[in-house]
Amino acid sequence: MAALQAILNGLLVGGIYALIAMGMALVFGVMRLVNFAHGAFLMVGMYLAYFGYTLFKLNPYWGFGLVGAALFLLGMGVYWLLVRRVMGQSDFLQILLTEGIALCLIGGAQLLFTGDYRSISLPLADKTANLGPLNFNVAYVVSFVIALLAVTSMYLFMKYTEMGRAIRGVAQNRLVAPLMGIRVQWISGVSFAFGVACAGAAGALLLPIFYVNPTIGGPYNLKSFVIVVLGGMGSVEGAALGGLILGVTEGLTAYYWSDSYTQVVDFVLFLAVLLLRPQGLLGKKAP
Amino acid sequence: MLTRMLAVACLIIGPPALAQSYTPKVGVVSSFTGSEQAFGTQHERGYTLALEEINAAGGVLGKPLEIIKYDDQSKADVAVQGVSKLVDQDKVPVVIGAYASQSTLALVPAVIKRQVPLLIPTATADNVLASKSPWVFRVCAGADDIAHATAEFLKTTGLPKSIAIVYENTNFGQANGGSMRTWARTYGIPVVADEAYNAGSPSYTAMLQKVKEKAPEAIYFASYLLDAVQLMKQTRQVNLNARVYTSAGTGFALPSFLTGAGKDAEYTISGQQWMRESKWPGSEKFAATVKARWGEYPSYHAVQAYVSLKIIADAVKRAGKWEPVAIRDAIAKTEMQTIFGPIKFVNQQNQHPVLITQVQQGAFQVVGPADQATAQVILPTPNWSTRP
Amino acid sequence: MRRWLPALVFFALLVSLPLWLKDAYLQQIVFRVVIFAVLGIAWNLVGGYAGQLSLGHVAYFGIGAYSVALFHEHFELNPWLGTVLGVVLACLAALLIGSLTFRLRGPYFALSTIAAAEILRLLALNLSFTHGAIGMIAPAFFAEPNGDTKTYYAALPLLLLAFAVATYTHRSRFGYYLRAIRENEDTAMAVGVNPAVEKLKALLLSAALVAAAGALYAGVFQFIGPDSVLTVDLSVQMALIAMLGGVATVWGPIIGAVVLTVAAEGLKAYLERAHLFFYGLLLVLVVLFLPGGLVSITKLRWFRRSAARAQAG
Numbered sequence: 001m002a003a004l005q006a007i008l009n010g011l012l013v014g015g016i017y018a019l020i021a022m023g024m025a026l027v028f029g030v031m032r033l034v035n036f037a038h039g040a041f042l043m044v045g046m047y048l049a050y051f052g053y054t055l056f057k058l059n060p061y062w063g064f065g066l067v068g069a070a071l072f073l074l075g076m077g078v079y080w081l082l083v084r085r086v087m088g089q090s091d092f093l094q095i096l097l098t099e100g101i102a103l104c105l106i107g108g109a110q111l112l113f114t115g116d117y118r119s120i121s122l123p124l125a126d127k128t129a130n131l132g133p134l135n136f137n138v139a140y141v142v143s144f145v146i147a148l149l150a151v152t153s154m155y156l157f158m159k160y161t162e163m164g165r166a167i168r169g170v171a172q173n174r175l176v177a178p179l180m181g182i183r184v185q186w187i188s189g190v191s192f193a194f195g196v197a198c199a200g201a202a203g204a205l206l207l208p209i210f211y212v213n214p215t216i217g218g219p220y221n222l223k224s225f226v227i228v229v230l231g232g233m234g235s236v237e238g239a240a241l242g243g244l245i246l247g248v249t250e251g252l253t254a255y256y257w258s259d260s261y262t263q264v265v266d267f268v269l270f271l272a273v274l275l276l277r278p279q280g281l282l283g284k285k286a287p
Numbered sequence: 288m289l290t291r292m293l294a295v296a297c298l299i300i301g302p303p304a305l306a307q308s309y310t311p312k313v314g315v316v317s318s319f320t321g322s323e324q325a326f327g328t329q330h331e332r333g334y335t336l337a338l339e340e341i342n343a344a345g346g347v348l349g350k351p352l353e354i355i356k357y358d359d360q361s362k363a364d365v366a367v368q369g370v371s372k373l374v375d376q377d378k379v380p381v382v383i384g385a386y387a388s389q390s391t392l393a394l395v396p397a398v399i400k401r402q403v404p405l406l407i408p409t410a411t412a413d414n415v416l417a418s419k420s421p422w423v424f425r426v427c428a429g430a431d432d433i434a435h436a437t438a439e440f441l442k443t444t445g446l447p448k449s450i451a452i453v454y455e456n457t458n459f460g461q462a463n464g465g466s467m468r469t470w471a472r473t474y475g476i477p478v479v480a481d482e483a484y485n486a487g488s489p490s491y492t493a494m495l496q497k498v499k500e501k502a503p504e505a506i507y508f509a510s511y512l513l514d515a516v517q518l519m520k521q522t523r524q525v526n527l528n529a530r531v532y533t534s535a536g537t538g539f540a541l542p543s544f545l546t547g548a549g550k551d552a553e554y555t556i557s558g559q560q561w562m563r564e565s566k567w568p569g570s571e572k573f574a575a576t577v578k579a580r581w582g583e584y585p586s587y588h589a590v591q592a593y594v595s596l597k598i599i600a601d602a603v604k605r606a607g608k609w610e611p612v613a614i615r616d617a618i619a620k621t622e623m624q625t626i627f628g629p630i631k632f633v634n635q636q637n638q639h640p641v642l643i644t645q646v647q648q649g650a651f652q653v654v655g656p657a658d659q660a661t662a663q664v665i666l667p668t669p670n671w672s673t674r675p
Numbered sequence: 676m677r678r679w680l681p682a683l684v685f686f687a688l689l690v691s692l693p694l695w696l697k698d699a700y701l702q703q704i705v706f707r708v709v710i711f712a713v714l715g716i717a718w719n720l721v722g723g724y725a726g727q728l729s730l731g732h733v734a735y736f737g738i739g740a741y742s743v744a745l746f747h748e749h750f751e752l753n754p755w756l757g758t759v760l761g762v763v764l765a766c767l768a769a770l771l772i773g774s775l776t777f778r779l780r781g782p783y784f785a786l787s788t789i790a791a792a793e794i795l796r797l798l799a800l801n802l803s804f805t806h807g808a809i810g811m812i813a814p815a816f817f818a819e820p821n822g823d824t825k826t827y828y829a830a831l832p833l834l835l836l837a838f839a840v841a842t843y844t845h846r847s848r849f850g851y852y853l854r855a856i857r858e859n860e861d862t863a864m865a866v867g868v869n870p871a872v873e874k875l876k877a878l879l880l881s882a883a884l885v886a887a888a889g890a891l892y893a894g895v896f897q898f899i900g901p902d903s904v905l906t907v908d909l910s911v912q913m914a915l916i917a918m919l920g921g922v923a924t925v926w927g928p929i930i931g932a933v934v935l936t937v938a939a940e941g942l943k944a945y946l947e948r949a950h951l952f953f954y955g956l957l958l959v960l961v962v963l964f965l966p967g968g969l970v971s972i973t974k975l976r977w978f979r980r981s982a983a984r985a986q987a988g
Contacts (some may be wrong), residue, residue: 002496005525009492016489025529034782076853091781092728097962099911103955111948115324117513119547126549128524135524137492154962191685210489213323213514218488222793225786254493259484260456264797267790274787306910320948358943359949362811364903368703368895375699389810396812400819400897414809456800458808458900483801 005134006255007248012136014247016206018240020220021227022151023198029171029234031087033094035100038199039221044105045071045200046212047113048180053120053207061124061142064204071200075193083149083183083192102221109214126148143205144260150198158236167191171234219263226270232283241281309380311609312353313599314373316384316394317592321361326386326588330408331356332577333592341600348607350385352600355379359390366390370397380611381406381603383595386588388412388458398422404615406599408591411535412462416635419485424618426595427587428639430459433558436641438474439509439555440655444666447505447530451480451498452519454535460486463509463535464652471507479503481633486514491519497627499527508534516547523551523671529665532556541586545649550675552646554668559642561627562653564661569626585620596629606675680788681926682838689831693824706895708936709830709945710888715928716837716882720877722914723922724850725776726857727874730910731788734772735765735882739889739903741805743898744813749804759889766879772889773878776956777871789907790979796905810900812975813893820909823895830891837884844877853877854923885913900985915954919961921968930969 024038035041048067052058058066078101086094127138158164169177170187177184204213210216227246232239249269250262257265273280291456318327320532334354342351355377359366366385371421373379374397382398383406385391385623391410398405399420407415407425412434416425428436441447449469454464464483471478480502498506505531505626510518515538522532532555539557563574563584573593577585578582598621605620606613631638643655645664652662689709696702714736744762746752752760776787799805817825841884846848851872855863860870895897912935920931938957940949965971 002500005496006493009490010495013490032782034786045430062871082963089709089966090726091785092722092726093966095728095730095782095785096914100955100958104952105955105957107949107952107955110320111952114948115320117325119513119516121549126520135526137521137524140490145318166390172966180929190677206489210517213322216487222789225789227784229786235749251493254484254491255497258801259482259488259491259795260801263485264794264801267794270790271775271787271794274783274790275775278779278783360943362903363898363900364896367898368700371700371703375703376701389808389900389902392810392812393896393903396815400815400822412809418812456808458810460806461809526809672955 001133002276003252003255006251008136010132010161010188010248010251011244012144012247013028014244015147016141016202016243017220017227017247018243019143019147019150019202019205020199020222021196021231021239021243022154023202025228025234025239026154026198026235027192027195028228030167031048031188032174033083033087033098033107034091034223034225035192035195036095036098037105038195038224039192039217039219039256040102041071041107041196041217042203042206042220043200044074045107045203045215046207046216047109048146048200049116049204049207050120050212052204053122059122060191060204060207061122062265063230064146064201067204068197068201070208072193072197074200076189077198078196079192080111084189087188092271106214114212115213117213120208120210125208129197137209139209140245145211147240150201151237154236160164163187163190199212204230223266226266228280229270229278230273235280235282239281245281269279289540297523302445308378309609309611311350311376312379313350313380313596314357314369314382314384315354315596316357316359316366316369316373316382318361318386318390319356319358321359322334322387323361326409326586327358327361329586329588329645330386330592333582333594334596336573336576336589337593337596341597346645347603354596357384358383359389361387363387363389363393367393367397368426370394374398374401374403379403380609381591381599381614382389383408383599385410388462391415392458395423397421403611404618404620406595406618408595409588411537413466414462419635420618422549422634422636424617425633426598426627426630426637426639427560427591428558428641430463430466431469432537432639434463434470434507434642436643436655437467437472437533437535437556437558438476440643441476441531441533442474443655444531444664446474446476447503449479449501449503450476450478450505450507451482451503451529452478452500452507452509453480453482453494453498454483455486455511455514456483457486457511459511460509461535464507467507467509467535476505482502484514486511486606489517490521491518494523495521495525495527499525500564504530505649506532508539508541510534510538512538512541512543512547515544519548519551519555526671528668528670532668534558536560540644540651542584542651545646545651553649553674554646554665556643556645556654556664557651559587559644559651559653560639561590562642562644562651563627565642565653567626568624581600582662590627594625594630597625598623598630618623685830685929686835689834690828693827699823699871702827703895704936704940706823706827706830708891708932709827709834711885711912711936712929712932713830713834713837713888714913714922715926715932716841717881717888718913719841719917719922719924719928720844720881723873723917723924723927724844724853724857725874728785728854729788729878730785730907730914731772731792732789732881732885732913733905733907733909734768734792735885736889736892736909737792737795737887738765738768739900740809740813740893740899740904741799742886743890743893745805747814748811750839754814754890754894757814758887761890762883762886765882767888769878769882770875773875774871777874777878789910792905792907792910796901799901799905807897807899808901810898810903812892813897813899815897816894817892826891826895830888833884833887833891838925838929840880841928844880845923845925849873849876857923873938888938915958915961918966919957919968919970921970924968924970927968927970934969
């Protein structure tokens with residue numbers, strides 16, 4: 001019974017993880033780029049949501065779309081100014097560039113907002129509900145539902161829209177895609193921006209149940225790596241699945257062993273997947 | 288040729304043999320930027336007020352007192368560099384600092400090496416005094432004292448039949464958690480759960496669920512602010528009902544804990560270093576001055592900084608000179624009444640009385656020790672289901 | 676002989692330093708420059724020459740630092756012995772981590788090195804024999820007085836050794852193999868290079884140097900904890916030092932270490948809260964405009980053009 005509770009909590013947390021990691025999966029799938037700044041963009045989204053609420057009374061549960069849109073623009077800007085220049089160059093340079101961007105974002109946040117922790121207090125975030133003997137936090141359920149909707153709409157978008165098909169085309173074969181009339185640069189930019197937008201929107205949803213400070217994105221960055229590899233690099237549905245699995249694994253680890261070892265388990269799982277099944281659960285090809 | 292070689296050899300072997308002349312200033316290390324900035328700011332306010340008051344009263348040894356600040360950026364390795372800058376370069380004969388236990392611990396070997404006294408205002412981890420060096424002094428009560436005071440208080444209200452210790456996986460948490468582990472054993476309270484958690488997660492429900500199943504009568508938390516808020520809210524969520532919730536101060540002792548956790552903070556007990564309403568002379572006035580000037584009441588960190596600078600000023604006056612050994616010996620003999628209570632060092636540790644507070648009707652009330660109490664403790668804590 | 680002149684001058688400068696730089700605070704900064712130079716050179720073997728972006732090198736640094744402290748605490752061994760043991764342990768760890776991670780390519784490799792180092796940090800944080808988050812006090816290598824200056828003198832041979840290893844790598848067939856692997860691992864295999872073996876060799880050399888540096892660092896700063904000697908930040912710093920100065924060059928990491936440490940000190944004094952931002956900015960600028968590092972400035976077109984103009988005019 002208690003294990004069931006741990007699993008339920010794990011799933012709910014996993015929904016949020018999935019939302020956060022989805023963006024990274026998309027970016028890697030289309031651009032073969034591991035965005036080390038993903039966690040930093042999450043943090044930016046959280047700050048936007050924070051100020052949106054404290055200055056404009058914008059509830060993040062309604063406003064996460066706006067935050068996502070703002071980050072989409074930011075992502076586009078970052079792509080055109082910086083990321084575009086290292087596409088096609090060595091992984092080395094790409095990784096170091098995104099790491100540099102991450103440090104700029106975090107450092108910038110420290111400059112602007114200081115290292116203080118900030119949080120908002122929404123009544124929804126404190127609401128608890130019960131399902132028989134199991135308890136859960138309502139805000140988590142809302143986020144979980146949103147995550148579900150997000151993954152579904154992402155899937156439908158990829159499958160049935162023109163742009164979705166173009167994105168999949170670039171993901172499948174970057175060299176051949178231009179021959180099909182796809183503007184690869186543009187698609188790459190959109191994908192990157194979209195990935196960043198996902199991170200930001202997820203941040204907005206994370207804020208009410210958590211708090212923000214410039215370095216808050218770090219652990220989520222690492223978790224996203226684990227999730228994306230677990231689910232299969234480049235697979236958005238895989239990231240969703242990976243997020244849930246990670247959430248449940250962490251919950252069970254905290255329950256049966258100790259909360260302080262959850263991060264170790266994350267990384268061990270990560271290495272295990274990389275070494276034993278590198279294409280992940282739903283991934284298309286092995287690295 | 289030989290004399291030149293000898294001269295070079297002397298230069299290499301150099302310094303402590305030659306007389307050192309020190310700058311008549313106090314070195315201060317704290318976290319003015321970085322993740323602990325909020326506390327560095329509190330320190331800064333305390334130092335500023337103390338500095339102004341000391342200089343308004345004529346300064347030290349006939350001259351205005353000056354301090355040199357060094358920002359450790361909330362990092363231990365930067366803190367160590369601070370000692371080098373302050374002592375090797377700026378030549379201060381005494382250092383106060385830092386904020387976090389980790390940074391403070393990093394300062395210890397550095398000051399011992401350079402033979403200058405260090406006054407610790409805020410770090411509660413007991414390993415900062417583990418070296419037993421005569422150069423290191425601490426003003427605040429340590430983790431051990433807080434755990435001891437809490438256990439003693441529990442004795443007066445009826446020793447719990449079991450206790451769960453929940454602490455964050457940091458220097459602060461591990462130190463305070465470990466202290467309670469020891470004292471619980473001494474007082475014969477079985478520890479039924481010993482949970483270290485990763486600070487900075489949004490969800491501790493799995494861990495709290497585990498604690499709930501051990502049905503502890505008492506819980507001892509060691510957390511910083513935002514986790515403290517999360518913990519209480521989630522304790523309610525998983526419906527973990529303990530008879531008494533205690534904590535090692537810090538997160539549970541800050542005014543923002545009351546606003547953050549709201550009703551869930553009610554009845555929690557905390558070891559406190561200082562309360563605005565405490566009966567120590569000048570406390571209320573200090574708090575009012577800080578509020579008037581900076582718009583919010585001071586946390587105990589500000590008080591610790593304030594009183595530390597006052598102690599040093601007093602010590603230098605008694606030493607009669609800006610010289611490390613003299614200052615060190617003067618600090619050891621300190622006897623003062625301050626807004627932080629009586630100051631007296633025994634084995635490098637100030638015998639600071641720990642206040643036990645409980646949140647009642649949304650405010651902190653001192654419930655122990657008896658001579659400082661402003662209210663009676665309310666126990667047992669009612670079940671979550673019966674609470675608003 | 677002229678080839679060795681810059682190195683000679685450089686080392687002479689370093690050796691004589693405590694004679695003309697009396698300020699102990701500045702001496703300590705130079706010590707850090709030396710340590711970071713060693714770290715940069717060591718990282719460069721794997722990251723620069725072999726092209727394997729390792730972001731988990733801090734693991735070996737931490738092993739070196741913790742070894743000195745742990746062997747002193749539990750077995751009362753002097754720090755010199757602790758250092759030797761630390762180097763051995765780091766090499767064993769390198770063998771393990773290398774054999775696991777070198778199978779992976781590109782970003783997968785980088786991520787796996789991060790995972791390995793993080794596991795080590797988390798173990799240090801959670802296990803009681805490393806004193807968890809509370810950290811440990813490491814013993815000094817030399818007793819006072821002037822223990823720090825003497826430890827500085829102990830660091831110089833390490834830098835010399837690193838320099839020698841880098842020079843050897845740069846000019847030898849070993850370095851040639853590494854560069855071949857960097858350019859195209861599959862092709863290298865096709866012409867008879869054994870990437871697994873060569874990469875592992877580079878990693879072993881690298882890990883040994885990094886661990887020794889970690890041990891000396893522990894001996895001077897004396898406080899070590901999971902958040903000061905096992906962080907991802909430190910790994911990134913090693914990469915940045917090599918990149919800034921010039922990957923796959925001998926002098927690059929040394930120049931990178933000097934510039935970065937001096938810049939960090941300067942920034943600290945004037946731009947307290949902005950240092951992380953400028954760090955990131957530096958990384959971005961180097962990647963975009965100077966991927967060859969500072970040593971490649973002479974190769975830039977505008978530099979050559981202006982130099983030519985200066986010569987002509």
